[in-house]
Amino acid sequence: MIYDAVIIGAGPAGACAGYWLAAAGLKIALADRRKFPREKLCGGLLTCKTVDMLRTILPVEDIPKYGISGTYVFHHGRSAAAFKLLSEAYTVRRSQFDTLLVEAAEKRGVHSYLGEPLQSIDFIKREVCLSGGHRLGYSILIGADGALSRVRRFSGIPKNEMGFCVESHVPWELLKNPDHLRNGGIEIYYGDFSDGYGWIFPCEASVAVGVGNLAQGMTEQEILAQYQKFLADILISTDIKPAGAYLPSGTSVALGTPLYENLCLIGDAAGLIDPFTGEGIYYALLSAKTVTDAIVSGKTAYPEYERRMSRIIQEIQDTVGIRNRVYSPPVLKHSLDFMQSAAQYSEKLIDETIVRYAKTYADAYEELKFYSR
Structure with missing residues (x-):
């Protein structure tokens, strides 16, 4: 089967790119190693700038979400600051959110190949091979397969410089003090991490409790040990099973390579993230929309995508320096x-x-x- 574009990775970046490209009249394949719904380590914060883009894909009121109205900041375990949010923001459970986006893409006519990991890419023949035996020909290949992107690796682009995160979704009743969260607050904890923070983000049925730090600042074992101390401070019981994952740090953004002008990386695969807060869903959607516009323009995909993203990349690089200070x-x-x-x-x-x-x-x-x- 031959497609105008094959997208590897069906998270928000891949699903939204698929939706917008299909809406523009292109024949699109969307592949992912996992079947949906599936869990994804992420606080799931949607700020208003993300919500605005989502409205072009599905009604925001249809998304199961939890309204956020304030932020409570702690430093070395003590209350340090509290701020009201002046614009709309929500938290979502990624297993639900991502599934809705994939379903929206499929309804737009995107052909999905879920539960089939990427096996190989033939850049000469312009063909990807999936573990289920499917061979998908493409005019344009889009890598949206996360921070450990195989598309990025197969194309010879240096790997992401990353952060490491640990998170669990815990029942509300395990929290020692849920008052802030019940009132629409999120909690951020600084001071116990060299280049990161801890977070508590509420959802309707559970609460996301996580910590993250730059991988070069603390080892995975150190981050996990700090996570256990964090849990002991905020939970009645710490008998929960955490999940760990690598995320971009913002220091090694790569949208593609001049070697393959029909290859573009988006979202985490490109290393796109807010280096200061770790917000990633916005950049997933932004890069998906930008790569769509670049492709639909009729110009060569990668150079045009890179040109359109140049200001954003400069801002991310500047923010890395601000974060470090x-x-x-x-x-x-x-x-x-x-x-x-x-x-x-x-x-x-x-x-x-x-x-x-x-x-x-x-x-x-x-x-x-x-x-x-």
């Missing part, structure tokens, strides 16, 4: 103290920078330095 212990503590003392200003800054991306992290950092002197 802000996460140093003295700067982090000073920033949290100031932000708590100027809560109204800080809520507006968070909304402009983290929630809506109306202001770059570089500009926000300079502004914060000026006002906190």
Whole structure:
């Protein structure tokens, strides 16, 4: 079978790219090593900028979600700051959310090959081979298969520099103090990680409890050990089974390679993430929409995709530098103290920078330095 585009990976990046390309009239195949629904390690935060893009695919009211109205920040286990959110935000359970996106793509006419891992790619013949025996010819190949992307590896692109995360979905009744979460809050914990944080994100039926750190800052074993201490502080019982996963760190973004102008990487496979917060679903959808527009433009896929993403890539690179400075212990503590003392200003800054991306992290950092002197 020959397709206009074959997409490897059916998470939000792959499913949305499939939907938008099919809506443009292209014949699309979507393959994934897993069948859906399947669990995915992710806090599942949807900010308003992500919700706006989702509205072009499915009614947002149809997505099972939990409304978020505030953020509670802790530093070394102690309450450090609390902020109201000024724009809409939600949390979702990825097993439900991702399945809805795949189903939407299928309804748009995308041909899905789920439960079939990628076996090989013949870049000369433009053909991928799946474990189920299917051979899919393509004009354009899109790698959307996560931080450990096989498409990225097969094409000779250097691997992602990554972070490592550990997370569990736990019942509400195991939380020692669920009050903030019941009232629509999320909790963020700083201070016990060199380049990361812990989080508690509520959903309707359970609560996502996780920690993450840059892989070069702490080993997987150190992160897991810190996770057990984190659980002991917040849960009545720690008899739960966590899952671990690698995520991009933002330091090694690669959208493709000039060797293959019909190959594009999107989402985690490209290393796209907010280096400061770890938000990834927005970049999954943004890169999916951008690669769709690049392909539909009729220009050569990879160069045009790279051109359209150039400003975004520069902002991510700038944010890596901001993250490295802000996460140093003295700067982090000073920033949290100031932000708590100027809560109204800080809520507006968070909304402009983290929630809506109306202001770059570089500009926000300079502004914060000026006002906190």
